[in-house]
Amino acid sequence: MSASADATSAPEILLRATERELRTERFLRELAYIVLGLPLGALYLVLVFGGVVLGGLLGAVWIGLPIVLALSAVLWRCARLERRLANRLLDARISPLPPLRARAEGGAWERTRERLSSRAFWRGVTLLVARFPVTVVAAGCTGIAGAATGALLVLGVEGLTGARSGYFGPFAIDPGLGIVLCLLAVPMGVLTVAVADGAAVVLRALARLLLVSSLPAGAPVREMLAQSLGDRSLAIAYWVGDREVFVDERGHYVPLPEAGSDRAWTAVDYEGRRVAAIIHDASLEASPELVQAAAAAASLALDNERLKADLRSRVEELRASRVRLVEASNAARRRVERDLHDGAQQQLVAMAVELRLLRNRLGDRPEATELVDRIEDKLRAALEELRELARGIHPGILTDRGLEPALESLAASAPLPVACEIELAWRPPASVEAVAYFVIAEALTNVLKYAQATEATIRARYDGEDLVVEAEDDGIGGADEAKGTGLQGLRDRVGALDGTIKVVSPQGRGTLVQARIPWRSVDEFLGGLA
Amino acid sequence: MRPRGWHGLVVASGAIIGLAVLVTGVGWVASLRTRSASYTVTAPVSRVDLQLASGNADIVASSSPAVQVRRTESYAFGHPARERRWTTDGVLHIVSGCPRIVLGSCSASYEVAVPQGVTITVHTNSGGIHVNGVSGNASVRTRSGNVDVEAYCGFHLTAESESGNVTVVTACPPQSLRLQTGSGNAAALVPPGPYRIAAVSGGHRERVTGVKDDPSSVFTITVESGSGAVAVEGGL
Numbered sequence: 001m002s003a004s005a006d007a008t009s010a011p012e013i014l015l016r017a018t019e020r021e022l023r024t025e026r027f028l029r030e031l032a033y034i035v036l037g038l039p040l041g042a043l044y045l046v047l048v049f050g051g052v053v054l055g056g057l058l059g060a061v062w063i064g065l066p067i068v069l070a071l072s073a074v075l076w077r078c079a080r081l082e083r084r085l086a087n088r089l090l091d092a093r094i095s096p097l098p099p100l101r102a103r104a105e106g107g108a109w110e111r112t113r114e115r116l117s118s119r120a121f122w123r124g125v126t127l128l129v130a131r132f133p134v135t136v137v138a139a140g141c142t143g144i145a146g147a148a149t150g151a152l153l154v155l156g157v158e159g160l161t162g163a164r165s166g167y168f169g170p171f172a173i174d175p176g177l178g179i180v181l182c183l184l185a186v187p188m189g190v191l192t193v194a195v196a197d198g199a200a201v202v203l204r205a206l207a208r209l210l211l212v213s214s215l216p217a218g219a220p221v222r223e224m225l226a227q228s229l230g231d232r233s234l235a236i237a238y239w240v241g242d243r244e245v246f247v248d249e250r251g252h253y254v255p256l257p258e259a260g261s262d263r264a265w266t267a268v269d270y271e272g273r274r275v276a277a278i279i280h281d282a283s284l285e286a287s288p289e290l291v292q293a294a295a296a297a298a299s300l301a302l303d304n305e306r307l308k309a310d311l312r313s314r315v316e317e318l319r320a321s322r323v324r325l326v327e328a329s330n331a332a333r334r335r336v337e338r339d340l341h342d343g344a345q346q347q348l349v350a351m352a353v354e355l356r357l358l359r360n361r362l363g364d365r366p367e368a369t370e371l372v373d374r375i376e377d378k379l380r381a382a383l384e385e386l387r388e389l390a391r392g393i394h395p396g397i398l399t400d401r402g403l404e405p406a407l408e409s410l411a412a413s414a415p416l417p418v419a420c421e422i423e424l425a426w427r428p429p430a431s432v433e434a435v436a437y438f439v440i441a442e443a444l445t446n447v448l449k450y451a452q453a454t455e456a457t458i459r460a461r462y463d464g465e466d467l468v469v470e471a472e473d474d475g476i477g478g479a480d481e482a483k484g485t486g487l488q489g490l491r492d493r494v495g496a497l498d499g500t501i502k503v504v505s506p507q508g509r510g511t512l513v514q515a516r517i518p519w520r521s522v523d524e525f526l527g528g529l530a
Numbered sequence: 531m532r533p534r535g536w537h538g539l540v541v542a543s544g545a546i547i548g549l550a551v552l553v554t555g556v557g558w559v560a561s562l563r564t565r566s567a568s569y570t571v572t573a574p575v576s577r578v579d580l581q582l583a584s585g586n587a588d589i590v591a592s593s594s595p596a597v598q599v600r601r602t603e604s605y606a607f608g609h610p611a612r613e614r615r616w617t618t619d620g621v622l623h624i625v626s627g628c629p630r631i632v633l634g635s636c637s638a639s640y641e642v643a644v645p646q647g648v649t650i651t652v653h654t655n656s657g658g659i660h661v662n663g664v665s666g667n668a669s670v671r672t673r674s675g676n677v678d679v680e681a682y683c684g685f686h687l688t689a690e691s692e693s694g695n696v697t698v699v700t701a702c703p704p705q706s707l708r709l710q711t712g713s714g715n716a717a718a719l720v721p722p723g724p725y726r727i728a729a730v731s732g733g734h735r736e737r738v739t740g741v742k743d744d745p746s747s748v749f750t751i752t753v754e755s756g757s758g759a760v761a762v763e764g765g766l
Contacts, residue, residue, distance in 0.1 A: 019536075023536065155632060164630075165630060166629060166630030166631060166632060167607065167609050167629055167630065167631045167632065167633075167634060168631075168632045168633050169554055169557065169558070169607050169632075169633045169634055170557065170561070170607040170608060170609075170634075173632065184546070184547070184550060186543075187542070187543030187544075187546040187547050188543070188547055190539055190540055190543035191540070191543050191544060191547055193540075194540040194543070194544075
């Protein structure tokens with residue numbers, strides 16, 4: 001005995017003990033599933049056939065419908081219970097069943113029809129109906145094997161203790177036969193467990209067949225993992241190595257759940273590299289080992305997904321930086337305009353006032369007043385140029401009063417009649433405002449330079465998520481986008497905000513410049529950055 | 531998930547149990563035996579008492595003054611039924627018993643020819659009872675099996691089965707006839723009455739035809755069934 005104990009290493013003994021424990025626990029769970037299935041299965045049958053009878057008898061009458069409706073909800077609860085049992089006791093790993101949807105509106109008839117036309121519902125009902133007969137067969141097989149084991153044991157013990165006399169086949173029942181029967185009870189017991197295993201395999205397959213919602217082939221990795229781990233809320237965060245953060249499929253940053261919260265995460269590595277994290281329910285019915293195993297199986301697919309997510313996160317980052325650039329340049333423009341307005345411009349205006357005072361004081365000295373007049377003219381010209389410059393950089397009226405007054409003043413100062421059709425219920429974000437303003441300003445400049453138009457119209461309105469601004473003229477048309485460098489510069493600025501510019505200019509039939517700028521995304525984006 | 535050694539263990543267990551079942555089954559079939567023995571009891575006998583553990587009883591009336599017995603036993607694994615018989619005060623006792631067998635088979639059937647007028651009592655645990663032409667009082671009882679009495683011409687007959695059909699045809703009007711069964715049907719065919727008849731069925735399927743029911747008659751017929759049909763018919 002001591003020799004054999006020496007031959008087996010301690011960890012191996014421990015491992016075997018653990019295996020035995022797991023084996024025993026699994027057998028007990030399988031037994032529990034089978035034994036519970038008998039009363040539950042009978043109950044399901046009563047409910048289903050009761051429902052059929054009630055529905056058949058009362059279906060034509062209005063009171064039948066609420067009964068059928070309530071019964072279908074009960075049946076769905078039973079199907080959910082079956083899922084839980086299969087997961088707990090058979091490791092079936094069936095993901096949660098979707099709620100049985102019934103519209104709040106609509107009469108009882110519509111709701112009943114909608115519920116009864118659900119394929120998942122009928123599959124669940126099929127399971128409920130099949131549960132009893134299949135369980136009876138399973139219980140019968142397991143019971144016979146178990147009874148044989150018990151009989152062998154009882155006979156063996158009775159033979160050993162001499163409590164029973166008689167014959168077992170050709171042999172007299174005595175202690176010797178008792179030992180043999182007890183020994184035979186061991187393989188019979190093993191067979192009993194194997195029969196229970198087989199029954200459990202059949203029952204699990206049945207439950208999975210009828211409760212797992214079928215997924216299209218090539219379903220995303222997340223769906224596959226959610227399905228196999230039975231956690232519909234499961235999320236995957238991909239590791240972006242150079243930024244050392246986790247991002248989601250769209251490339252957005254994902255914070256990992258903290259320890260102790262109701263969410264937990266499991267790291268997925270592929271070939272020694274961190275690939276992703278599976279974020280799942282902390283009270284997941286599957287064990288950590290199971291999550292690890294599922295993660296390992298999906299690691300290659302996850303690595304591919306990670307590359308895509310990495311790319312998307314870079315694109316996202318790029319987009320963010322473009323918006324930040326536009327915003328920064330707009331801010332710089334506003335600052336320069338403000339500085340010009342408050343600094344140089346004020347100085348020049350002050351100088352003009354002082355020149356006028358000087359001219360009055362000079363009295364009747366014609367050569368001197370003539371000089372002062374010339375200086376004053378030049379000063380006025382300089383001031384005007386400065387104003388023009390400031391407006392080109394960023395019109396003050398746009399910052400102070402918004403897009404609508406700015407566009408109206410633009411129209412008013414144009415040397416040809418410009419109609420304004422502006423319907424803006426609220427001010428768009430500053431960066432969108434600026435880009436829209438400059439699109440119209442550039443378009444009007446082009447109208448004056450090339451279009452030989454007699455009149456023009458500018459429009460601004462919201463269209464869903466977009467701010468749409470247009471400038472239209474009745475000129476000669478045929479505008480070539482490639483020639484207008486100003487428009488190309490605007491195209492970049494509009495593009496930075498994910499907007500588009502369209503130019504329609506058929507020969508002889510005028511020109512339409514239209515810019516669509518998504519205002520909401522920019523708003524959210526800037527909000528998110530702040 | 532599954533322990534590596536488990537599969538091998540299941541296969542080995544299946545092989546052991548399969549082998550054990552096969553060996554037992556083959557041994558059973560190979561050791562099945564049937565043998566018969568006959569004897570005659572010449573001493574005067576007024577009553578025959580047959581107690582069988584397992585086996586059929588076939589009682590016929592004969593014109594011979596001796597009781598003739600033919601015993602047929604079948605058994606497996608070399609453990610036949612054992613018989614004890616003795617005669618006291620004109621009563622022939624025949625007791626047949628099987629050894630206590632957990633696995634195997636054992637039965638002993640009897641064909642007994644009795645002289646006219648001899649009273650018979652038969653009890654068997656499992657097996658049918660067939661009585662033909664007997665004219666003495668008779669009391670037969672089986673726990674599982676049918677009771678079939680033909681051409682009875684005695685005074686008192688009790689036929690019982692716990693789970694089987696009981697059928698009695700009498701050639702003469704019996705003074706008292708009692709048929710009882712737990713879960714089978716019970717039927718009596720008797721010469722036309724009058725009798726005091728009590729036909730009771732737990733399943734309420736009672737049929738009395740062709741006989742006169744007279745509560746004041748001294749001839750009584752009682753037919754009872756726990757869950758089967760009962761019938762009393764008059765005829766020849």
